[in-house]
Amino acid sequence: MTAPSSCVVTYRYEPGVRPTRAVCLSNIGVWGRVLELPKGQKVTATHGTCCCEGADRCEFSFSWL
Numbered sequence: 001m002t003a004p005s006s007c008v009v010t011y012r013y014e015p016g017v018r019p020t021r022a023v024c025l026s027n028i029g030v031w032g033r034v035l036e037l038p039k040g041q042k043v044t045a046t047h048g049t050c051c052c053e054g055a056d057r058c059e060f061s062f063s064w065l
Helices: 022-038
Strands: 006-011 044-050 059-063
Touching: 006 022, 022 044, 022 059
Parallel strands: none
Antiparallel strands: 006 059, 044 059
16 A cells, blocks of 8 residues: 555566566556456556566555545
C-alpha cells in the first residue's frame, strides 16, 4: 500500500526467466479485478518498470476510488 487508495505490486523472477508482454498485461488485468473485489472503483494501472525492457523486476502501480 502506498496510500489508502493505491498500491504497488512487484514481481521478481528467477534468474534467466523473462516474462513476455502478454504476461505483464495479464498481471495488470488480474490485479485490477482483485482490487475491485473489496469495492474498489475505477481501478487504473501503470507499468513503469518491466523485465521486458531489461529491468530486474516488473512493477505495477494501481490506484482506485
